[in-house]
Amino acid sequence: MSDSSFALYPYRIALSRPLPVGKQRIMHRSGLVIEVRTGERSVFAEIAPLSGPDMDGAPILGFSSESLDECIQTLKSSLAGISPATEAEWGARLETLADSAPEASVAWGLGILAAQLNEQLCVLSPDSAQQPDDSAHPMLGIPLIYLAQDEPLESIRKRVKALPDHTRFVKVKVGQTSMETELNLIHAILAERPQLKLRLDANQGFELEDAIDFCACLPRGAIDYIEEPCRNPADNPALFRAVGISYALDESLILSDFHFPDDPQSQGLRALVLKPMLLGSPARVQAFIEEAHSRGIRCVISSALESSLGIAALAAFAKQVTPDEAPGLDTLFPFEADCIVSQGQKRCLTPDAPGPVLGCELGASLL
Protein backbone atom coordinates (compact mmCIF):
# COMPACT_ATOMS: atom_id res chain seq x y z
CA MET A 1 0.00 0.00 0.00
CA SER A 2 1.28 3.47 -0.84
CA ASP A 3 1.70 5.87 2.05
CA SER A 4 -0.41 8.51 0.25
CA SER A 5 -4.01 7.75 -0.46
CA PHE A 6 -7.67 8.57 -0.21
CA ALA A 7 -10.51 6.69 1.38
CA LEU A 8 -14.20 7.34 0.85
CA TYR A 9 -16.56 5.94 3.49
CA PRO A 10 -20.33 6.13 3.05
CA TYR A 11 -22.21 6.70 6.31
CA ARG A 12 -25.82 6.33 7.34
CA ILE A 13 -26.90 7.56 10.76
CA ALA A 14 -30.37 7.06 12.27
CA LEU A 15 -32.12 10.00 13.97
CA SER A 16 -34.03 9.60 17.23
CA ARG A 17 -36.66 12.12 16.09
CA PRO A 18 -37.41 13.67 12.71
CA LEU A 19 -35.36 16.67 11.57
CA PRO A 20 -37.06 19.29 9.38
CA VAL A 21 -35.73 19.88 5.85
CA GLY A 22 -37.93 22.77 4.81
CA LYS A 23 -41.45 21.35 5.01
CA GLN A 24 -40.21 17.75 4.72
CA ARG A 25 -38.75 15.51 7.44
CA ILE A 26 -35.94 12.96 7.57
CA MET A 27 -35.35 10.07 10.00
CA HIS A 28 -31.79 9.26 8.91
CA ARG A 29 -28.89 11.12 7.33
CA SER A 30 -26.56 9.66 4.71
CA GLY A 31 -23.35 11.07 3.34
CA LEU A 32 -19.67 10.44 2.73
CA VAL A 33 -16.56 10.82 4.81
CA ILE A 34 -13.46 11.48 2.74
CA GLU A 35 -10.04 10.85 4.25
CA VAL A 36 -6.71 11.85 2.79
CA ARG A 37 -3.60 10.16 4.16
CA THR A 38 -0.53 12.21 3.25
CA GLY A 39 2.05 9.99 4.88
CA GLU A 40 2.36 12.49 7.72
CA ARG A 41 -1.25 12.46 8.91
CA SER A 42 -4.87 11.85 8.04
CA VAL A 43 -7.40 14.61 7.54
CA PHE A 44 -11.15 14.12 7.14
CA ALA A 45 -14.05 16.00 5.59
CA GLU A 46 -17.73 15.33 5.02
CA ILE A 47 -19.57 15.42 1.70
CA ALA A 48 -23.30 15.15 2.33
CA PRO A 49 -25.64 16.60 -0.29
CA LEU A 50 -29.09 17.33 1.14
CA SER A 51 -31.02 15.18 -1.35
CA GLY A 52 -32.41 11.65 -1.53
CA PRO A 53 -35.62 10.35 0.05
CA ASP A 54 -37.37 11.99 3.01
CA MET A 55 -39.04 9.91 5.74
CA ASP A 56 -42.05 9.22 3.49
CA GLY A 57 -39.89 8.16 0.55
CA ALA A 58 -40.50 11.38 -1.44
CA PRO A 59 -37.39 13.08 -2.86
CA ILE A 60 -36.11 16.05 -0.83
CA LEU A 61 -36.75 19.10 -3.01
CA GLY A 62 -35.21 22.57 -3.01
CA PHE A 63 -31.81 21.87 -1.47
CA SER A 64 -28.92 19.97 -3.14
CA SER A 65 -29.33 19.27 -6.84
CA GLU A 66 -26.79 16.41 -6.81
CA SER A 67 -27.23 12.86 -5.50
CA LEU A 68 -24.80 10.98 -3.29
CA ASP A 69 -24.06 8.62 -6.21
CA GLU A 70 -23.11 11.53 -8.47
CA CYS A 71 -20.69 12.74 -5.79
CA ILE A 72 -19.12 9.28 -5.56
CA GLN A 73 -18.66 9.11 -9.34
CA THR A 74 -17.05 12.57 -9.47
CA LEU A 75 -14.73 11.75 -6.58
CA LYS A 76 -13.70 8.38 -8.00
CA SER A 77 -12.75 9.89 -11.34
CA SER A 78 -11.11 13.08 -10.08
CA LEU A 79 -9.06 11.46 -7.30
CA ALA A 80 -7.78 8.53 -9.34
CA GLY A 81 -4.02 8.51 -9.62
CA ILE A 82 -3.38 11.60 -7.50
CA SER A 83 -0.46 11.17 -5.18
CA PRO A 84 1.44 14.41 -4.49
CA ALA A 85 4.68 14.36 -2.50
CA THR A 86 4.26 17.08 0.11
CA GLU A 87 1.34 18.33 2.21
CA ALA A 88 1.54 21.70 0.45
CA GLU A 89 1.17 19.93 -2.90
CA TRP A 90 -1.77 17.95 -1.54
CA GLY A 91 -3.41 21.16 -0.41
CA ALA A 92 -2.88 22.88 -3.76
CA ARG A 93 -4.17 19.88 -5.77
CA LEU A 94 -7.30 19.53 -3.66
CA GLU A 95 -8.00 23.26 -3.78
CA THR A 96 -7.90 23.17 -7.57
CA LEU A 97 -10.20 20.14 -7.62
CA ALA A 98 -12.58 21.90 -5.22
CA ASP A 99 -12.78 24.95 -7.49
CA SER A 100 -13.67 22.83 -10.52
CA ALA A 101 -16.00 20.26 -8.92
CA PRO A 102 -19.43 20.29 -10.57
CA GLU A 103 -21.25 19.43 -7.29
CA ALA A 104 -21.43 22.04 -4.52
CA SER A 105 -21.07 19.39 -1.80
CA VAL A 106 -17.94 17.90 -3.42
CA ALA A 107 -16.45 21.40 -3.82
CA TRP A 108 -17.12 22.17 -0.15
CA GLY A 109 -15.71 18.85 1.16
CA LEU A 110 -12.55 18.90 -0.98
CA GLY A 111 -12.01 22.56 -0.05
CA ILE A 112 -12.28 21.67 3.65
CA LEU A 113 -9.65 18.94 3.17
CA ALA A 114 -7.38 21.43 1.37
CA ALA A 115 -7.85 24.09 4.05
CA GLN A 116 -6.74 21.62 6.73
CA LEU A 117 -3.68 20.51 4.73
CA ASN A 118 -2.79 24.19 4.15
CA GLU A 119 -3.03 24.81 7.91
CA GLN A 120 -5.83 27.31 7.30
CA LEU A 121 -8.49 25.42 9.23
CA CYS A 122 -8.37 23.13 12.23
CA VAL A 123 -11.38 20.80 12.35
CA LEU A 124 -10.22 18.18 14.81
CA SER A 125 -8.82 20.41 17.54
CA PRO A 126 -10.59 19.92 20.87
CA ASP A 127 -10.84 23.68 20.94
CA SER A 128 -13.15 23.87 17.94
CA ALA A 129 -15.00 20.64 18.72
CA GLN A 130 -16.00 21.42 22.27
CA GLN A 131 -16.29 24.74 23.91
CA PRO A 132 -17.55 25.52 27.37
CA ASP A 133 -21.15 26.62 27.67
CA ASP A 134 -20.21 30.13 28.67
CA SER A 135 -18.34 30.80 25.43
CA ALA A 136 -19.68 33.71 23.38
CA HIS A 137 -19.92 31.38 20.37
CA PRO A 138 -20.61 27.86 21.53
CA MET A 139 -19.96 25.21 18.93
CA LEU A 140 -23.62 24.76 17.98
CA GLY A 141 -24.53 28.44 17.89
CA ILE A 142 -28.19 29.39 17.91
CA PRO A 143 -30.50 26.79 19.54
CA LEU A 144 -33.07 25.40 17.08
CA ILE A 145 -36.66 25.04 18.33
CA TYR A 146 -39.48 23.35 16.46
CA LEU A 147 -42.64 21.52 17.40
CA ALA A 148 -42.65 17.86 16.40
CA GLN A 149 -46.03 16.43 15.42
CA ASP A 150 -48.30 16.26 18.51
CA GLU A 151 -45.54 17.57 20.76
CA PRO A 152 -47.02 19.48 23.72
CA LEU A 153 -45.96 23.10 24.30
CA GLU A 154 -44.85 22.00 27.74
CA SER A 155 -41.81 20.17 26.33
CA ILE A 156 -40.74 23.35 24.49
CA ARG A 157 -41.12 25.33 27.72
CA LYS A 158 -38.80 22.88 29.44
CA ARG A 159 -36.29 23.12 26.62
CA VAL A 160 -36.28 26.94 26.77
CA LYS A 161 -35.97 26.87 30.56
CA ALA A 162 -32.92 24.62 30.23
CA LEU A 163 -31.06 26.94 27.80
CA PRO A 164 -27.82 28.42 29.17
CA ASP A 165 -28.38 31.78 30.88
CA HIS A 166 -26.34 33.72 28.32
CA THR A 167 -28.51 32.54 25.38
CA ARG A 168 -29.52 35.62 23.41
CA PHE A 169 -31.01 34.15 20.24
CA VAL A 170 -33.07 31.10 19.33
CA LYS A 171 -34.26 29.97 15.91
CA VAL A 172 -37.91 28.91 15.67
CA LYS A 173 -39.58 27.08 12.76
CA VAL A 174 -42.88 28.65 11.66
CA GLY A 175 -45.23 28.40 8.66
CA GLN A 176 -45.57 24.67 9.30
CA THR A 177 -48.81 24.19 11.24
CA SER A 178 -51.63 26.57 12.20
CA MET A 179 -50.91 30.24 12.94
CA GLU A 180 -52.56 29.87 16.31
CA THR A 181 -50.28 27.00 17.36
CA GLU A 182 -47.20 28.87 16.18
CA LEU A 183 -48.15 32.17 17.83
CA ASN A 184 -48.72 30.22 21.06
CA LEU A 185 -45.30 28.65 20.63
CA ILE A 186 -43.61 32.02 20.19
CA HIS A 187 -45.43 33.55 23.16
CA ALA A 188 -44.59 30.51 25.32
CA ILE A 189 -40.88 30.90 24.47
CA LEU A 190 -40.91 34.61 25.25
CA ALA A 191 -42.93 34.12 28.45
CA GLU A 192 -40.15 31.82 29.68
CA ARG A 193 -37.32 34.14 28.51
CA PRO A 194 -38.55 37.66 27.70
CA GLN A 195 -35.06 38.85 26.72
CA LEU A 196 -34.60 36.35 23.87
CA LYS A 197 -34.42 37.57 20.29
CA LEU A 198 -36.06 35.19 17.85
CA ARG A 199 -34.93 34.22 14.38
CA LEU A 200 -38.02 32.76 12.72
CA ASP A 201 -37.78 30.48 9.70
CA ALA A 202 -40.87 30.03 7.52
CA ASN A 203 -39.17 28.14 4.66
CA GLN A 204 -41.34 30.05 2.14
CA GLY A 205 -44.42 28.70 3.92
CA PHE A 206 -46.65 31.82 3.78
CA GLU A 207 -48.54 33.58 1.04
CA LEU A 208 -47.94 37.34 1.41
CA GLU A 209 -51.35 37.97 3.02
CA ASP A 210 -50.83 35.18 5.57
CA ALA A 211 -47.30 36.36 6.30
CA ILE A 212 -48.66 39.86 7.01
CA ASP A 213 -51.41 38.47 9.29
CA PHE A 214 -48.91 36.29 11.14
CA CYS A 215 -46.22 38.96 11.53
CA ALA A 216 -48.77 41.56 12.64
CA CYS A 217 -49.42 39.38 15.72
CA LEU A 218 -45.73 39.13 16.65
CA PRO A 219 -43.98 41.22 19.30
CA ARG A 220 -41.82 43.07 16.78
CA GLY A 221 -39.05 44.04 19.18
CA ALA A 222 -38.38 40.36 19.96
CA ILE A 223 -37.84 39.37 16.32
CA ASP A 224 -34.33 39.57 14.86
CA TYR A 225 -35.56 38.53 11.42
CA ILE A 226 -37.76 36.03 9.62
CA GLU A 227 -36.04 33.66 7.19
CA GLU A 228 -37.73 33.11 3.81
CA PRO A 229 -41.18 34.30 4.91
CA CYS A 230 -43.00 34.26 1.55
CA ARG A 231 -43.66 31.46 -0.91
CA ASN A 232 -42.68 33.94 -3.59
CA PRO A 233 -39.47 35.68 -2.37
CA ALA A 234 -40.32 38.73 -4.52
CA ASP A 235 -43.06 39.44 -1.91
CA ASN A 236 -40.59 39.72 1.01
CA PRO A 237 -40.03 43.51 0.65
CA ALA A 238 -43.82 44.08 0.70
CA LEU A 239 -44.02 42.14 3.97
CA PHE A 240 -41.30 44.37 5.42
CA ARG A 241 -43.11 47.51 4.30
CA ALA A 242 -46.36 46.25 5.86
CA VAL A 243 -45.09 45.04 9.24
CA GLY A 244 -41.54 46.40 9.71
CA ILE A 245 -39.98 42.98 10.35
CA SER A 246 -36.74 42.35 8.43
CA TYR A 247 -36.19 39.15 6.50
CA ALA A 248 -33.31 36.81 5.73
CA LEU A 249 -32.75 34.64 2.67
CA ASP A 250 -31.78 30.97 2.66
CA GLU A 251 -33.36 28.74 -0.02
CA SER A 252 -33.38 31.64 -2.52
CA LEU A 253 -29.57 31.74 -2.47
CA ILE A 254 -29.25 28.31 -4.04
CA LEU A 255 -30.92 29.54 -7.22
CA SER A 256 -28.32 30.42 -9.81
CA ASP A 257 -30.23 33.60 -10.73
CA PHE A 258 -29.83 35.17 -7.27
CA HIS A 259 -28.50 38.72 -7.31
CA PHE A 260 -28.05 41.26 -4.54
CA PRO A 261 -30.71 44.00 -4.39
CA ASP A 262 -29.46 47.56 -4.89
CA ASP A 263 -30.65 48.84 -1.54
CA PRO A 264 -31.06 45.85 0.79
CA GLN A 265 -31.74 47.92 3.93
CA SER A 266 -34.71 49.76 2.48
CA GLN A 267 -36.19 46.43 1.33
CA GLY A 268 -35.77 44.85 4.75
CA LEU A 269 -33.10 42.30 3.76
CA ARG A 270 -31.09 41.88 6.96
CA ALA A 271 -29.16 38.60 6.63
CA LEU A 272 -28.17 35.69 4.44
CA VAL A 273 -28.30 32.19 5.90
CA LEU A 274 -25.51 30.27 4.21
CA LYS A 275 -25.35 26.48 4.02
CA PRO A 276 -21.89 25.89 2.54
CA MET A 277 -22.69 22.25 1.70
CA LEU A 278 -25.24 23.63 -0.79
CA LEU A 279 -23.14 26.52 -2.07
CA GLY A 280 -19.68 25.23 -3.02
CA SER A 281 -16.02 25.67 -2.15
CA PRO A 282 -14.92 27.59 0.96
CA ALA A 283 -13.36 30.22 -1.35
CA ARG A 284 -16.68 30.70 -3.13
CA VAL A 285 -18.63 30.95 0.13
CA GLN A 286 -16.09 33.41 1.50
CA ALA A 287 -16.30 35.62 -1.61
CA PHE A 288 -20.10 35.61 -1.27
CA ILE A 289 -19.81 36.66 2.39
CA GLU A 290 -17.44 39.51 1.51
CA GLU A 291 -19.85 40.76 -1.12
CA ALA A 292 -22.78 40.61 1.34
CA HIS A 293 -20.81 42.37 4.10
CA SER A 294 -19.77 45.14 1.71
CA ARG A 295 -23.49 45.78 1.19
CA GLY A 296 -24.24 45.81 4.91
CA ILE A 297 -25.94 42.40 4.95
CA ARG A 298 -25.17 39.99 7.81
CA CYS A 299 -24.19 36.39 7.07
CA VAL A 300 -25.08 33.41 9.25
CA ILE A 301 -23.40 30.07 8.57
CA SER A 302 -25.96 27.26 8.88
CA SER A 303 -25.96 23.47 8.90
CA ALA A 304 -27.33 21.28 6.12
CA LEU A 305 -27.86 18.56 8.77
CA GLU A 306 -24.30 17.25 8.54
CA SER A 307 -22.94 14.67 10.99
CA SER A 308 -20.65 15.81 13.83
CA LEU A 309 -17.67 15.86 11.41
CA GLY A 310 -19.34 18.32 9.03
CA ILE A 311 -20.67 20.41 11.91
CA ALA A 312 -17.16 20.71 13.39
CA ALA A 313 -15.87 21.97 10.02
CA LEU A 314 -18.71 24.51 9.80
CA ALA A 315 -18.02 25.72 13.35
CA ALA A 316 -14.32 26.23 12.57
CA PHE A 317 -15.14 27.95 9.26
CA ALA A 318 -17.78 30.20 10.85
CA LYS A 319 -15.32 31.32 13.51
CA GLN A 320 -13.02 32.52 10.74
CA VAL A 321 -15.40 34.09 8.26
CA THR A 322 -18.26 35.34 10.49
CA PRO A 323 -16.58 35.83 13.91
CA ASP A 324 -19.26 38.24 15.12
CA GLU A 325 -22.24 36.06 14.22
CA ALA A 326 -23.26 32.88 16.04
CA PRO A 327 -23.85 30.14 13.44
CA GLY A 328 -26.98 27.95 13.16
CA LEU A 329 -25.55 24.49 13.83
CA ASP A 330 -27.89 23.07 16.45
CA THR A 331 -28.98 20.04 14.44
CA LEU A 332 -26.95 17.19 16.01
CA PHE A 333 -29.24 16.38 18.96
CA PRO A 334 -31.27 13.63 17.21
CA PHE A 335 -28.23 11.88 15.66
CA GLU A 336 -27.85 8.41 17.21
CA ALA A 337 -24.07 8.45 16.65
CA ASP A 338 -21.26 10.92 16.11
CA CYS A 339 -18.99 10.56 13.09
CA ILE A 340 -15.16 10.89 13.28
CA VAL A 341 -15.37 13.89 15.65
CA SER A 342 -16.74 12.99 19.07
CA GLN A 343 -19.04 15.46 20.78
CA GLY A 344 -18.47 13.58 23.99
CA GLN A 345 -21.78 11.86 24.69
CA LYS A 346 -22.53 9.42 21.89
CA ARG A 347 -20.89 6.45 20.28
CA CYS A 348 -18.52 7.79 17.61
CA LEU A 349 -18.18 6.04 14.24
CA THR A 350 -14.61 5.83 12.95
CA PRO A 351 -12.93 3.75 10.22
CA ASP A 352 -11.57 1.50 12.99
CA ALA A 353 -14.92 1.27 14.79
CA PRO A 354 -17.57 1.66 12.07
CA GLY A 355 -20.39 -0.01 14.06
CA PRO A 356 -22.47 -1.61 15.21
CA VAL A 357 -24.92 0.94 16.53
CA LEU A 358 -28.55 0.35 15.68
CA GLY A 359 -29.22 2.08 12.35
CA CYS A 360 -25.77 3.72 12.23
CA GLU A 361 -22.80 2.66 10.17
CA LEU A 362 -19.68 3.87 8.45
CA GLY A 363 -19.16 1.61 5.44
CA ALA A 364 -15.91 0.22 4.04
CA SER A 365 -13.82 2.47 1.80
CA LEU A 366 -15.13 2.75 -1.77
CA LEU A 367 -11.73 3.60 -3.25
Ligand SMILES: O=C(O)CCC(=O)c1ccccc1C(=O)O
Ligand atom coordinates in the same frame (compact mmCIF):
# COMPACT_ATOMS: atom_id res chain seq x y z
O1 LIG B 1 -30.00 27.27 10.37
C1 LIG B 1 -30.06 26.62 11.43
O2 LIG B 1 -30.01 27.18 12.55
C2 LIG B 1 -30.21 25.12 11.43
C3 LIG B 1 -30.32 24.48 10.09
C4 LIG B 1 -31.66 24.61 9.43
O3 LIG B 1 -32.53 25.24 9.95
C5 LIG B 1 -31.89 23.89 8.17
C6 LIG B 1 -31.21 22.70 7.97
C7 LIG B 1 -31.40 21.96 6.81
C8 LIG B 1 -32.27 22.40 5.85
C9 LIG B 1 -32.95 23.60 6.03
C10 LIG B 1 -32.76 24.35 7.18
C11 LIG B 1 -33.46 25.65 7.26
O4 LIG B 1 -32.83 26.69 7.51
O5 LIG B 1 -34.65 25.68 7.00
Ligand SMILES: [Mg+2]
Ligand atom coordinates in the same frame (compact mmCIF):
# COMPACT_ATOMS: atom_id res chain seq x y z
MG1 LIG C 1 -33.88 28.32 6.57
